[in-house]
Amino acid sequence: MSQPTQAPHKPPFWTIARRDAAAGYIFIAPQLIGIITFVLVPLGLVFWYSLHEWNVLAASFNFVGAANYQMLLADPNLPQVLIASAIFSAGLVILNMSLALLLAVLLDQKLKGMVVFRTLFFSPVVVSLVAWTIVWSFLLQNNGGINGMLAMLGIEGPNWLRTPTTAMISVVVVQVFKNVGLNMILFLAALQGVPKELYEAARVDGASGFKQFRRITLPMISPTILLTSIITIVGSLQVFAQIAVLTQGGPGMTTTVLVYYLYQQAFQFHFFGYGSTLSILLFVIVAVLTFVQWQLRKRIVFYEN
Amino acid sequence: MAPVTLKSVTKSYGATSVLHGIDIDITDGEFVVLVGPSGCGKSTLLRMIAGLETITGGAIEIGGRVVNDLEPKDRDIAMVFQNYALYPHMTVATNMGFSLEHRGGSKAEIAERVQWAAGILGLTHLLDRYPRQLSGGQRQRVAMGRAIVRNPQVFLFDEPLSNLDAKLRVVMRGEIKGLHQRLGVTTVYVTHDQVEAMTMADRIVVMNGGKVEQVGAPLDLYDRPANLFVAGFIGSPSMNFIEGELTPAGFKAGNITLPLPANAPTSGKATYGVRPEHLMLADDGVEAVVKLVEPMGSETQVSLSLGEQSISAVFRERIKAQPGTTIRIRPDANAIHLFDATGTRID
Amino acid sequence: MKTDLSPRMKTALYGLMCILLIPFVFPTWWMITSSVKPISDIFAFPPDLWPRRFDFSTYAQVFELQPFARQYWNSAYIAALVTVGTMVISSMAGYAFARIKFPFSNAIFMVVLLGLLIPSEVTIVPLFQIFLGWGMINTHWPLILVPIFGAPSVFATFVMRQFFIALPNELEEAARVDGLGRFKIFWTIALPLAKPALGAVAIFTFLHSWNLYLEPIVFLSSTQMFTLPQALTQFTDAYGGAMWNIQLAAATMTAIPVLLVFIVAQKQFVEGLAHTGLKG
Numbered sequence: 001m002s003q004p005t006q007a008p009h010k011p012p013f014w015t016i017a018r019r020d021a022a023a024g025y026i027f028i029a030p031q032l033i034g035i036i037t038f039v040l041v042p043l044g045l046v047f048w049y050s051l052h053e054w055n056v057l058a059a060s061f062n063f064v065g066a067a068n069y070q071m072l073l074a075d076p077n078l079p080q081v082l083i084a085s086a087i088f089s090a091g092l093v094i095l096n097m098s099l100a101l102l103l104a105v106l107l108d109q110k111l112k113g114m115v116v117f118r119t120l121f122f123s124p125v126v127v128s129l130v131a132w133t134i135v136w137s138f139l140l141q142n143n144g145g146i147n148g149m150l151a152m153l154g155i156e157g158p159n160w161l162r163t164p165t166t167a168m169i170s171v172v173v174v175q176v177f178k179n180v181g182l183n184m185i186l187f188l189a190a191l192q193g194v195p196k197e198l199y200e201a202a203r204v205d206g207a208s209g210f211k212q213f214r215r216i217t218l219p220m221i222s223p224t225i226l227l228t229s230i231i232t233i234v235g236s237l238q239v240f241a242q243i244a245v246l247t248q249g250g251p252g253m254t255t256t257v258l259v260y261y262l263y264q265q266a267f268q269f270h271f272f273g274y275g276s277t278l279s280i281l282l283f284v285i286v287a288v289l290t291f292v293q294w295q296l297r298k299r300i301v302f303y304e305n
Numbered sequence: 306m307a308p309v310t311l312k313s314v315t316k317s318y319g320a321t322s323v324l325h326g327i328d329i330d331i332t333d334g335e336f337v338v339l340v341g342p343s344g345c346g347k348s349t350l351l352r353m354i355a356g357l358e359t360i361t362g363g364a365i366e367i368g369g370r371v372v373n374d375l376e377p378k379d380r381d382i383a384m385v386f387q388n389y390a391l392y393p394h395m396t397v398a399t400n401m402g403f404s405l406e407h408r409g410g411s412k413a414e415i416a417e418r419v420q421w422a423a424g425i426l427g428l429t430h431l432l433d434r435y436p437r438q439l440s441g442g443q444r445q446r447v448a449m450g451r452a453i454v455r456n457p458q459v460f461l462f463d464e465p466l467s468n469l470d471a472k473l474r475v476v477m478r479g480e481i482k483g484l485h486q487r488l489g490v491t492t493v494y495v496t497h498d499q500v501e502a503m504t505m506a507d508r509i510v511v512m513n514g515g516k517v518e519q520v521g522a523p524l525d526l527y528d529r530p531a532n533l534f535v536a537g538f539i540g541s542p543s544m545n546f547i548e549g550e551l552t553p554a555g556f557k558a559g560n561i562t563l564p565l566p567a568n569a570p571t572s573g574k575a576t577y578g579v580r581p582e583h584l585m586l587a588d589d590g591v592e593a594v595v596k597l598v599e600p601m602g603s604e605t606q607v608s609l610s611l612g613e614q615s616i617s618a619v620f621r622e623r624i625k626a627q628p629g630t631t632i633r634i635r636p637d638a639n640a641i642h643l644f645d646a647t648g649t650r651i652d
Numbered sequence: 653m654k655t656d657l658s659p660r661m662k663t664a665l666y667g668l669m670c671i672l673l674i675p676f677v678f679p680t681w682w683m684i685t686s687s688v689k690p691i692s693d694i695f696a697f698p699p700d701l702w703p704r705r706f707d708f709s710t711y712a713q714v715f716e717l718q719p720f721a722r723q724y725w726n727s728a729y730i731a732a733l734v735t736v737g738t739m740v741i742s743s744m745a746g747y748a749f750a751r752i753k754f755p756f757s758n759a760i761f762m763v764v765l766l767g768l769l770i771p772s773e774v775t776i777v778p779l780f781q782i783f784l785g786w787g788m789i790n791t792h793w794p795l796i797l798v799p800i801f802g803a804p805s806v807f808a809t810f811v812m813r814q815f816f817i818a819l820p821n822e823l824e825e826a827a828r829v830d831g832l833g834r835f836k837i838f839w840t841i842a843l844p845l846a847k848p849a850l851g852a853v854a855i856f857t858f859l860h861s862w863n864l865y866l867e868p869i870v871f872l873s874s875t876q877m878f879t880l881p882q883a884l885t886q887f888t889d890a891y892g893g894a895m896w897n898i899q900l901a902a903a904t905m906t907a908i909p910v911l912l913v914f915i916v917a918q919k920q921f922v923e924g925l926a927h928t929g930l931k932g
Contacts (some may be wrong), residue, residue, distance in 0.1 A: 012374055017359060017753070023834040024754030031745035031764060031809060034801020042775035042782065043751050050778060074887070106669055111662060117669050119918045121676050126914040126921075129863035130881035131903035135683040138896055145682055148699035177675045182925070189926035206896050238771045241865035245885060259773045259866075267870055279774045287769050357825050378831035390822035392845045404830035613695075 003230045051275035056270040068277040076254060077261065084168070085257040085285075087237040091172040096232055098224070100180050104187035105213075118188070122181035122276070129178065131244040136174040137161070140246070164254040167247050171255055175242050179235075190224035191217065223297075230293050234286055258282050306369030307381075307458040307491055308333045309354065309398075315362035316349055316515075323349055324515045326363065336485050336492045340502040341512035343540070348463055350512070351495045355384050355461050368458055372640060378407075383452035384461040388468065389444045392435040392452075398432040401450045408455075422454040425484070442473045449481070453488060460485075462494040466501065478504060498645075499539050503527070511535050533648035536578050542606065544642070545584075545616040547577045551643075559612045562593050564638040579641035581606070584618040591634030593618075595626045609634070679908065687900040689709075694896050710901040715897075718883050719876055720902060727880040727906075730795050731861040737800035738808050738857040740851055747838055751824065761813075767806030772798060773866060780870055789860025794871045795879070799861055808853040815849035816842060853925035862910065880906045 053064045072078060107118050124132055139145040140160040147157035160166045194217060202212045218225075240259045243249060249256035249264070256264075262282065266275025309331040316324040324346045331337045339347040352358040356377035364371050372380045373471040383404075391400050401422055402415040410418070423429045426446045427567055445465065452460055462481070466474045482505050483573055485492050496502055502509045503523045511518040511526065511534070518538075519531040530536035536544050549558030556563040565576060593609040593616070605624045608617050609632075618634060626632055643651040657665070686694055692706040693700065707718075714720050748754070749761045772779065783794045799805065816863070819842060827837045868882040875886070884906060887899040914921055 015359070015374060016356070016376060020752055020834060021754035024748045024757065024759075027744045027748035027752065028733060028757075028760060028764075029719035030741045031805065032760060034717065034741070034797075034805070035764050035767055035803075037772050037782075038779065038798050038802030039775065040763070042778035043770055043783065045778035046775055077739065103672065106672075107777065109657065109665060109909055111657070111665060113920075117673070118922065119915060120673055122918070122922060123680065123911060123914065124676055126859065126910050127680060128881065128884075128903070128906045128910065130865060130884045131683065131907040132679065132901050134899055135679045135686075137894075138686065138900065139682060143695045143697075145699050145723055148697050152698050173675075178680075181676075185925050196848075226888050234768070234771065241774065241863070244865070244869075258842050262773065262776075263866065263870075271823060272777050272781075279777060283770060283774045286774075290769055322711075352825075355829060357828065376833075377825075377829045382827045382829065384826070386822040386826060388820060390820065390826035392823065392826075392841060403827075407831040407836070449827075473660050 018277060028262045046276045046279045046283075050280050051272055052273045052276075054271070054273035054276075056272055068274050072277050072281065076077075078257075081256050081258055083255065084255055087168055088172060088239065088255070088257050089233060091168070092175055092236045092239075093229060093232050095172060096180050096183060097229060099176060100183035100187050100228070103180070103184045104191055107184070107188050108191045117187075121184060124178045125181040127178075129241055130245060132178050133174060133242050137246050138171075140170055154290055161247055162251050164251055167251055167255050171242055171246050172240075174246065175236075175239060178242075183232065184291065186224055186228050187221065187304060190221035194220045202204045226293065228299050233289055233293070237282065237295070238288075242258045258285070308366075309459055309491060309493065310366040310369075311350075311354075311363070311620070312366070314350070314360060314365060316346070316353060316358065316483065317361050318576055322515065324353075324361075327517055328518065329510055329520065331491060331493065332587035334491055336482075336487045336505060336507045337510060338494045338496060338502040338506035338508075339510045339512055340496055340520075343497055344497070345512040346515040347495045347497075347512045351461055351463055351493060354459070354493060355382055381458040382461055383455055383457040383459075384463065385448045385452050385465045387464045389436075389448040391444060391447055393436055394433065395435075395449050397428060397434050397436070397439070397450075399431075400436070400447060400452050404451070404455050418454050418456075419450075422450040425487070426450050426480075435612055441469050442477065445469060445477055446480075447583050449484065453490075456490075458491065460490050460492040460494075462492065463495075464496055467497070467498075476500075481505065500541060503539070509539075513538075513540060529650070530578075530642060531650050533563075533576060533578070533644050536642055536644070536650075540621065542581050542617050544580050545614075546580045546614070546644075547579075547611070549575070549577060549615055551575050556643075558614070561612045563591065563636055563641075565643075566638050566641065569643060574646055575651060576644040576648070578644060579616075579636040580640065581617045581619040583637040583640040584616075584620075584634045585637065586620060586622065586624075586632065587635035588633055588650065590633040592631050595624075595628050595630050596634060597628060598624055598626060600624075607632075608622050677718070680911070683900050687897060687904045689897060691895075710897045713723070713898050714887070714902045714905065717755075717898065718878075718886060718902075720883065721877045722876055723880055724768070724905075726792065726877065727862060730792055730879065731795050731858050734861040735795070735797045735858045737855050738805045739853055742798055742805050742808035742853060743812050743814050743843060743846065743850060745809045746814075747816050747842055749809070750816035751819070751842070751862075758851065764806055764809060766836050767803040768810070770803055772803050776870055776915040777868065783871065789871060789872075790873045790877055792877065794869055795861070795864060796830045799857070799864075799865070800926070804857070804860055809859060811853055811856075812846065812849055815846050819845060848924050851920060854925060855921060859910075 050068050051063060051065055051134040053060060053062045053067065103121055107114050107121075141147075142159040142162070146160070150157040158166045162171050198216050198220070199212060202216055207215065238259060239257060240263065243257060243260045247255040249260050258278065258283065262275055265271045265278060274301055311327050311329040314327040315322065315326060327350060329337070337348060338568045341347050349358055353360050354367075356372065356375060360373045364373055366372065367380055367382070380557055384464070392403065395403065396417050402419045402624045405415045405418060419432070423432055426449060428443070428446055428450055431439065431443060431447075436447065439447065443565050448465065465481070466477055468478060478501060494505065495593050506523055507528055508520060509523055513534050519526060526535060526539045530539060533546065537546070547556075547558045547563070551565070551573050554562060556575070556577045557564050557584070558577065591611065595607060596610055596615070597608040599606040600623065605620045605622065606617060607624055608615065609619065624632070645651050685701070685703055688706050688708055689700070689703045689712055690705055692701065693705060696704075731738045745764070749757060770825045779794065779798060780789070783789055786793075789796060823835055823841055827841050832840065863881060864879065865881045872878055872882065875883070878886070884899060884902050887902060889895055
């Protein structure tokens with residue numbers, strides 16, 4: 001490289017690049033400080049608390065090392081809670097994604113009045129969550145609207161929220177109808193983003209409608225499917241209000257998912273130490289699931305721009 | 306209006322050096338075109354003049370002032386971008402007046418300048434439109450209007466015509482040239498299209514691999530390319546190169562002998578360059594086998610095999626030869642170019 | 653896929669969609685109609701799709717049993733503050749991560765993204781302790797500060813970043829040549845062009861705050877401070893049984909305004925969401 005031959009001029013300290021970098025730090029500062037204060041520090045604290053026996057009512061705070069984790073492994077309720085969480089999340093994700101895809105494909109058809117259908121399918125998303133849950137709770141009462149309708153058809157409905165199997169089905173279904181509109185819209189946008197030429201090419205090649213869907217549509221929208229499934233799974237692990245309003249975790253512990261159990265231990269029974277241990281468990285589960293899905297991306301996502 | 310001087314300008318990204326010491330003097334009011342294949346560093350150089358890229362070494366002066374550490378806004382330049390970079394959420398008038406607004410012009414003053422620029426470019430009836438409502442050519446004019454409205458010292462154009470169709474490109478080429486003649490502002494114009502460079506420039510800077518290959522007036526570059534790269538780059542279709550040996554009898558390549566000008570050297574290896582338009586049909590010429598005939602109407606392009614070599618020729622005449630037939634051609638000895646083993650021109 | 657459908661096919665599709673609509677639309681209908689039924693009719697058999705008698709006193713009772721107007725205001729102003737605050741914070745951070753070169757920007761972005769992995773449920777115990785230490789229990793501060801600055805805004809930042817990444821570089825360069833500094837480029841060029849993404853962020857954020865349930869019941873203890881979701885569950889009789897018609901009246905008042913805003917602006921709503929960076 002040739003060196004400048006004239007008197008080398010001395011650049012000022014605040015070069016263009018440095019000024020820009022300073023602007024960058026100013027722009028991210030509020031978010032970064034917020035994340036440190038309300039996410040990273042609490043995460044450290046939650047781990048620290050999980051090493052303590054801490055009962056707020058008894059005002060006890062003693063370092064116990066891994067005792068809470070041993071308690072976690074020995075907790076007779078834990079298998080039930082994890083099973084409930086797994087059933088809830090799996091049921092929610094499968095139902096939500098398939099229904100969202102079905103609705104999106106239907107709305108993608110060339111028919112009049114699709115905007116009205118789209119609006120109505122989406123409307124529960126904007127209905128207050130607790131209001132939505134309350135009205136379903138009302139409908140699912142033993143003498144409520146749903147059993148009333150079934151009785152008119154000569155069917156005797158179960159006591160939905162008080163029977164173990166139907167209670168779990170109920171919380172899943174109520175949540176699916178509440179939020180499936182979101183994924184539906186994202187899928188619809190993805191479907192409409194698939195270039196028409198691909199379908200035309202496939203028709204020229206003689207592919208049937210179903211084959212087109214499987215060989216073109218699904219691969220083309222697979223990034224959206226992956227992203228929405230991550231969001232939906234992580235969201236399903238945070239479900240609290242629906243459980244609290246519909247079943248309070250019952251009957252028995254059949255709908256006590258991890259977040260609800262955590263809430264009970266920490267804020268109803270005031271075991272902050274053990275509650276923190278459960279928080280760590282929740283964090284690990286979310287992290288592992290996200291990581292696994294991210295890895296899966298390489299295999300299942302065919303197309304990415 | 307101001308001269309622009311580049312002194313040993315270098316640019317590197319980390320360990321990768323992309324410009325290796327560029328020296329160019331652009332005089333006041335000159336129209337200079339930087340031309341070269343993609344990746345040669347011409348756009349980077351233009352963006353360094355604009356202040357959009359930092360300068361690793363050397364100095365850039367505008368109007369005698371070193372601008373290395375100045376923000377683009379303090380350099381008194383205006384730039385026309387390849388994709389026009391019109392603000393989509395502003396009308397044509399706002400787009401054009403935007404820079405003045407940020408330099409503290411009064412409303413009346415801005416409106417007057419915008420009207421003036423719109424008048425020059427024929428945009429007066431489009432001032433209230435949004436960029437998305439304009440055609441490609443109109444957007445191009447707005448981008449130019451935005452540049453001239455401020456009356457800057459230097460205009461910078463970064464491949465401004467590459468998004469237009471061929472016909473419009475020719476029209477806009479003329480308009481930009483006309484604008485320069487009218488306003489007389491120093492202009493640096495980047496393109497990869499050597500036809501644009503030839504037709505618009507006062508002087509052309511041919512760049513390749515982060516270096517300047519040659520600087521000169523368009524016809525100088527055409528008539529006297531300094532090296533093989535410039536010879537091959539300037540002119541369309543590009544120059545034919547034939548390797549061989551200089552002898553007193555002419556230029557020998559295999560068993561073919563080509564004529565040399567009177568004062569040419571008579572020994573040593575060399576590359577013989579002849580432009581397709583300097584090959585003529587001649588009964589006493591060398592034999593060449595026709596591979597492909599492309600009639601263009603005004604002229605005919607013919608691909609030929611000359612011994613081992615593939616060459617192309619452009620004839621004024623209409624040729625009806627079938628592929629596979631043999632024709633006789635002769636280079637114009639006074640229009641040929643010779644290059645030595647390093648690729649440098651032999652005079 | 654997009655071939656024109658036969659009339660029979662069209663009828664079948666319309667029929668299928670109408671059936672599918674029932675669980676989406678019926679609950680809202682049932683909520684509204686039941687809220688104006690007298691308590692004795694509420695579990696009537698056969699179920700009344702249209703009230704046989706109207707009793708609007710339920711709506712008055714909502715305000716008598718709870719400081720409902722106050723609670724409504726609490727939810728509304730908290731959601732508004734959180735929405736505006738999140739839009740400011742996330743658009744700035746998203747812009748910087750997408751467009752400004754500064755040392756460690758990728759590493760910092762990764763740290764911020766951790767927020768997506770750590771839902772506020774995980775950190776609710778220490779958050780409670782932190783706000784206890786700051787004397788902010790039974791105030792609205794936790795419900796305002798955590799969503800704006802904490803984990804919930806990370807998603808918004810991600811959406812904004814995805815949008816700003818796609819903004820043509822040349823626009824900003826033109827703005828620099830036109831004499832704008834970073835902040836002005838952000839304010840006059842990038843932000844006005846980011847309206848669709850900002851709209852999506854606003855919708856997500858508003859709904860998230862409006863629906864918040866765990867945090868209010870953890871942080872708030874007096875009815876005056878309650879937010880709507882929390883208040884809705886408080887309409888119980890002396891035995892803890894739900895006063896259904898009153899509860900449904902309160903739920904109707906909670907749901908309907910947002911629903912109306914949505915129906916009026918559904919195009920912006922839906923398109924805002926569809927055109928976020930969520931396409932992968």
